[in-house]
Amino acid sequence: MKHITIRILLSALLVFILLPLTGCWSNKEIEDLALIVGTSMDLEKQEGAQEESAGQPGGQPHRNRITITNQFVTSETTGKGTKTGSSPQKAYNNVSETGDAILPTLRNMVLRIDKRAFAEHSKVIIIGEDLARTLDMQKILDFYIREQEMRPSGLLLIAQNRASQTLESNKPMDIPAFQLVEMTHGHGRTTKILPPTTITKIEGKLHAGASFLLQNIVSTKGEIKFAGAAVIEGKTKKLRGFLNEKDLEGLTWIFGNGKGGLVKSVDRKTGQPIIYEVLSLKSKIKPHVNGNNISFDIKIESEGRIAEHWVVSENSIETEFLKRTEKAIEEEVERLVDNVLNKLQHEYKTDVAGFGNQLRIKYPRIWKTTKKDWDQIFSEVPIKSEVKITIKDYGTSDE
Numbered sequence: 001m002k003h004i005t006i007r008i009l010l011s012a013l014l015v016f017i018l019l020p021l022t023g024c025w026s027n028k029e030i031e032d033l034a035l036i037v038g039t040s041m042d043l044e045k046q047e048g049a050q051e052e053s054a055g056q057p058g059g060q061p062h063r064n065r066i067t068i069t070n071q072f073v074t075s076e077t078t079g080k081g082t083k084t085g086s087s088p089q090k091a092y093n094n095v096s097e098t099g100d101a102i103l104p105t106l107r108n109m110v111l112r113i114d115k116r117a118f119a120e121h122s123k124v125i126i127i128g129e130d131l132a133r134t135l136d137m138q139k140i141l142d143f144y145i146r147e148q149e150m151r152p153s154g155l156l157l158i159a160q161n162r163a164s165q166t167l168e169s170n171k172p173m174d175i176p177a178f179q180l181v182e183m184t185h186g187h188g189r190t191t192k193i194l195p196p197t198t199i200t201k202i203e204g205k206l207h208a209g210a211s212f213l214l215q216n217i218v219s220t221k222g223e224i225k226f227a228g229a230a231v232i233e234g235k236t237k238k239l240r241g242f243l244n245e246k247d248l249e250g251l252t253w254i255f256g257n258g259k260g261g262l263v264k265s266v267d268r269k270t271g272q273p274i275i276y277e278v279l280s281l282k283s284k285i286k287p288h289v290n291g292n293n294i295s296f297d298i299k300i301e302s303e304g305r306i307a308e309h310w311v312v313s314e315n316s317i318e319t320e321f322l323k324r325t326e327k328a329i330e331e332e333v334e335r336l337v338d339n340v341l342n343k344l345q346h347e348y349k350t351d352v353a354g355f356g357n358q359l360r361i362k363y364p365r366i367w368k369t370t371k372k373d374w375d376q377i378f379s380e381v382p383i384k385s386e387v388k389i390t391i392k393d394y395g396t397s398d399e
Helices: 002-022 104-111 129-134 136-145 176-188 197-210 245-255 319-348 356-360 364-378
Strands: 033-044 067-074 092-098 116-118 124-128 154-158 212-220 223-232 239-243 262-266 271-288 293-310 383-393
Touching: 033 129, 033 136, 033 176, 033 212, 067 104, 092 104, 116 176, 116 319, 124 129, 124 136, 124 176, 129 154, 129 223, 129 239, 136 197, 136 239, 176 212, 197 212, 212 239, 223 245, 239 245, 239 319, 239 383, 245 293, 245 319, 262 319, 271 319, 271 356, 271 383, 293 356, 293 364, 319 383, 356 364
Parallel strands: 033 116, 033 124, 124 154, 154 212, 293 383
Antiparallel strands: 033 067, 067 092, 212 223, 223 239, 262 271, 271 293
């Protein structure tokens, strides 16, 4: 009996010793992988081609063709796997393939690379302007939403012109996909950059048929830059148009989600520039319903500091000067808000600022009857804004 007990204890001990050794059963050697860190998608226009046209006898229906470019980082491109230890010519390798559906096109890419493509470290997907205007986003992103290997926290961007150009850099050791991710962190210091938009955030909006914004990016001679935002229309799920950087500033004030940023205004008395730096920002959209009439009020409040002014004849701490400056900043913010509202209501007729969501929360019954044609209704509703600026700090200089 004693021997049996000892054998059982030894067997249990052996199991406990061997169990941790199975922790890396699914490991993959990095030298055998081609890590996908970014992906771009562009439309390839063809004469006479139509999206999902009726099937033709004896063949597949014509579809627009999409060029997918994957940005790979391998042990060779980073220099860690080169036998000679010499530095590679570029820190990344872009591979493109063209097809009429996403997954078959990606599988064809296997014919051109000697390592296993691994997408769990993918950081960003960039969609070209022409593709976003032609195909709806639900179809474009369907594979990436379903694919288990894709990271749901990956960023989603729109590129003006060709998206593949944004994955090129004139600095060979920079990796554009990583650079784009780092650039989104600037959201905390400027009102000209949207908060990072991930695939996860977009999925719900696509299913709800809601309009939304994506960060716009342009590439010029190997240099990339954020430049406003792309408006995606909820009804069609396609690109409706672009907002410039000033428009995006106005929207950030409406959202009230800015963590920093500057407002440039002009002193009315002297005509000299005054720069206001945002320290805090909040806003509230309040819907009103009176019979069949819907309207909105926006209340915006901000505290900040005078970061720079050229009004040398004035003392920063004088009450009269501070009041005059607050008024000038308020007028500039109201101008930004009015301009972007005018573009959204009358040019794009698309609500990407969340007015419909506030109506849904406060008046759910009204929302049920209006949500189907909300973008059209939004284009006609009166919207009033009120801005309150408080200068809490004027820097270390009092002159």
